[in-house]
Amino acid sequence: MTVTPWGEVIPDKPKAAPQPPVLEVKDLHVHFRTDDGRVYAVNGVSYDVAPGESLAVVGESGCGKSVTAMSILGLVKTPPGIMAGGQVLYRGRDLLKLKPRELRQIRGGKISMIFQDPMTSLNPFLTIRRQLTEAVELHLGLQGDAARDKAVDALRQVGIPAPEDRIDSYPHEFSGGMRQRVMIAMSLVTGPELLIADEPTTALDVTIQAQILELIQRLQRERKMGLVLITHDLSVVAGMCSRVVVMYAGRVVEEAAVDDLFADPRHPYTLSLLESVPRLDEPAGRKLRPIEGLPPKLTSLPAGCAFAPRCRFVRDRCKKEAPKLEPDAEGRKRACFVPIRRGRAVDGR
Amino acid sequence: MGRYLFRRLLQVPIVLLILVTISFFLMRAAPGGPFDMDKQVDADIKRRMEEKYHLDKHPVVQYGMFLRDLAPIHVFDREGNVSIRPGFDLGPSFKNKSLSVNEVIWLKAPVSALLGIAALLISLVLGLGAGVVAGVRQNSVFDYGSMAVAMVGLAVPTFVVGPLLALVFGLWWKLLPVAGYAADGGFFGGLMAPQYLILPAFALALPFAARIARLTRAGMLEVINQDYIRTAWAKGLREHVIVVRHALRGAMLPVVSFLGPAVAQILTGSLVVEQIFAIPGIGREFVTSAMNRDYTMVMGTVILFGVLLVAFNLIVDVVYGLLDPRIRYT
Numbered sequence: 001m002t003v004t005p006w007g008e009v010i011p012d013k014p015k016a017a018p019q020p021p022v023l024e025v026k027d028l029h030v031h032f033r034t035d036d037g038r039v040y041a042v043n044g045v046s047y048d049v050a051p052g053e054s055l056a057v058v059g060e061s062g063c064g065k066s067v068t069a070m071s072i073l074g075l076v077k078t079p080p081g082i083m084a085g086g087q088v089l090y091r092g093r094d095l096l097k098l099k100p101r102e103l104r105q106i107r108g109g110k111i112s113m114i115f116q117d118p119m120t121s122l123n124p125f126l127t128i129r130r131q132l133t134e135a136v137e138l139h140l141g142l143q144g145d146a147a148r149d150k151a152v153d154a155l156r157q158v159g160i161p162a163p164e165d166r167i168d169s170y171p172h173e174f175s176g177g178m179r180q181r182v183m184i185a186m187s188l189v190t191g192p193e194l195l196i197a198d199e200p201t202t203a204l205d206v207t208i209q210a211q212i213l214e215l216i217q218r219l220q221r222e223r224k225m226g227l228v229l230i231t232h233d234l235s236v237v238a239g240m241c242s243r244v245v246v247m248y249a250g251r252v253v254e255e256a257a258v259d260d261l262f263a264d265p266r267h268p269y270t271l272s273l274l275e276s277v278p279r280l281d282e283p284a285g286r287k288l289r290p291i292e293g294l295p296p297k298l299t300s301l302p303a304g305c306a307f308a309p310r311c312r313f314v315r316d317r318c319k320k321e322a323p324k325l326e327p328d329a330e331g332r333k334r335a336c337f338v339p340i341r342r343g344r345a346v347d348g349r
Numbered sequence: 350m351g352r353y354l355f356r357r358l359l360q361v362p363i364v365l366l367i368l369v370t371i372s373f374f375l376m377r378a379a380p381g382g383p384f385d386m387d388k389q390v391d392a393d394i395k396r397r398m399e400e401k402y403h404l405d406k407h408p409v410v411q412y413g414m415f416l417r418d419l420a421p422i423h424v425f426d427r428e429g430n431v432s433i434r435p436g437f438d439l440g441p442s443f444k445n446k447s448l449s450v451n452e453v454i455w456l457k458a459p460v461s462a463l464l465g466i467a468a469l470l471i472s473l474v475l476g477l478g479a480g481v482v483a484g485v486r487q488n489s490v491f492d493y494g495s496m497a498v499a500m501v502g503l504a505v506p507t508f509v510v511g512p513l514l515a516l517v518f519g520l521w522w523k524l525l526p527v528a529g530y531a532a533d534g535g536f537f538g539g540l541m542a543p544q545y546l547i548l549p550a551f552a553l554a555l556p557f558a559a560r561i562a563r564l565t566r567a568g569m570l571e572v573i574n575q576d577y578i579r580t581a582w583a584k585g586l587r588e589h590v591i592v593v594r595h596a597l598r599g600a601m602l603p604v605v606s607f608l609g610p611a612v613a614q615i616l617t618g619s620l621v622v623e624q625i626f627a628i629p630g631i632g633r634e635f636v637t638s639a640m641n642r643d644y645t646m647v648m649g650t651v652i653l654f655g656v657l658l659v660a661f662n663l664i665v666d667v668v669y670g671l672l673d674p675r676i677r678y679t
Contacts, residue, residue, distance in 0.1 A: 106585070107582070108583055117576060123580070125674065134590075138585055172674070
């Protein structure tokens with residue numbers, strides 16, 4: 001671990017023998033029963049997070065990244081949701097099979113979650129103090145002034161000015177950015193091992209976004225806490241995470257170290273995604289390339305690869321058979337039959 | 350908050366004056382009068398009766414005299430001499446000649462109020478309880494069952510429910526008196542003999558309980574799907590903590606706004622319930638006085654209901670502010 005002159009703590013690169021993951025999602029399937037038929041939201045998603053690691057889960061709206069995250073803490077309402085299969089292992093225990101009482105100890109205590117919209121995620125009827133201390137009372141067993149002091153401390157750590165005074169305010173008395181800071185304080189006050197951040201900056205002004213991301217990153221490094229950052233914003237991923245999982249239509253299509261992914265994506269969807277956003281390190285004047293077509297209806301997924309109808313590398317095999325997430329010749333994990341290097345199919349077609 | 354309350358209180362007399370004025374002239378505009386009988390009355394007698402109650406004068410003059418008597422404090426007596434007496438004098442009842450309207454109200458309103466309080470408590474306990482559980486366990490057997498009962502409570506009129514209750518609990522099972530009221534009468538007499546109140550209170554409470562249950566369930570469903578409830582789950586809180594601490598306040602808001610007019614209504618009794626169970630309350634005066642063109646009694650009941658309505662709507666606004674910190678009074 002090194003500390004930069006300006007006080008930033010940079011953890012060492014992962015050691016040769018990796019620690020056992022704090023969280024493992026294994027072949028998770030989540031469906032929803034609706035009036036239009038069964039929605040196949042998550043179809044065999046697997047990923048894991050090592051202690052202190054930051055993992056990004058990327059994909060467009062409706063790709064199942066949020067549903068996967070909600071499933072981890074058992075926050076998917078059943079019905080209409082159906083946990084159709086798979087495991088969510090926290091330190092080897094399957095969270096999907098825990099009794100409600102056991103699950104409650106992990107929720108907010110060992111694994112915390114922050115949500116997209118800080119305007120609606122805080123209870124407008126309760127003071128910040130009540131909303132923070134209830135987590136402290138529940139998971140740390142502190143009461144009264146001790147709980148309050150802990151809450152004030154948490155607010156100070158997320159950069160709320162004059163936390164002793166502000167703690168008795170209501171959420172509507174804070175700005176959007178400040179509310180998200182409160183949300184972060186609330187989820188971290190119990191000292192969790194893993195933080196799931198579901199698009200934590202999507203609802204915020206761009207100027208505030210950077211501050212909030214920096215805050216999450218700083219706290220994550222200080223506490224050596226695992227982080228699952230869910231986002232559709234690739235620019236967020238590059239700066240914050242070490243590993244990326246790309247999701248499409250309820251499946252993981254590519255998983256890679258962040259540098260590898262940006263330098264040389266191996267799945268056509270990842271490639272198209274990167275081509276559709278502007279980059280600073282490229283010559284000016286390149287035309288952005290939107291991904292043609294629409295994502296598939298989750299009520300009736302195609303038999304083969306879900307991305308095949310929009311894919312420029314599509315082969316006959318892609319329409320019949322769904323590719324699995326497997327390492328290619330160089331050990332890069334992707335779910336595609338077509339070997340791709342530097343934006344081209346290896347066989348030239 | 351203080352200034353807001355003060356301004357609202359200043360509005361109260363104005364609202365009541367408008368109410369009194371409109372009711373007064375509407376009543377006078379209605380055909381017939383208090384001394385029109387089925388059988389022919391001697392014209393001379395009728396003329397002298399009307400003279401006694403000043404009904405021979407122009408309605409505007411009558412209105413002026415009514416307002417003079419209604420003033421909170423009387424400074425002058427009829428001859429113009431200074432003599433300070435308490436006001437709020439609603440005048441004599443035309444039909445109940447031995448009693449003034451004030452006396453009728455003091456005699457009967459407390460009985461209706463006692464019955465109303467009992468019915469209110471019953472409807473709150475039943476309505477809130479059923480509404481919360483039905484909302485939290487949406488589409489469960491309890492949800493469907495309680496909402497079906499609520500539908501029945503809304504649809505079946507009191508004049509069916511009342512006799513049915515009296516039949517089952519009074520005549521068949523002989524658990525409670527079929528009808529009647531404490532021999533001592535009044536508020537405290539009724540309190541000492543609550544067995545007479547149980548059946549009428551339930552009959553009166555049923556439609557209110559049904560409304561409250563449906564409003565609470567709807568409010569609960571709305572709140573329970575909010576993001577901040579998901580946050581509460583993510584914290585690891587227990588379900589009853591989430592329901593009571595995080596959801597109930599928001600779910601109560603529509604119920605509270607319904608309760609303002611509902612409480613005024615329930616406290617002033619009901620003709621049907623009081624008639625069925627022979628309760629000496631004021632509910633029946635609301636209807637009979639209007640039928641009888643008992644002008645002063647009509648004004649008395651209108652003012653009583655108006656004051657209660659204005660008061661409880663004011664209370665609702667204050668409670669709203671206590672429940673929802675986002676509401677600012679300016």
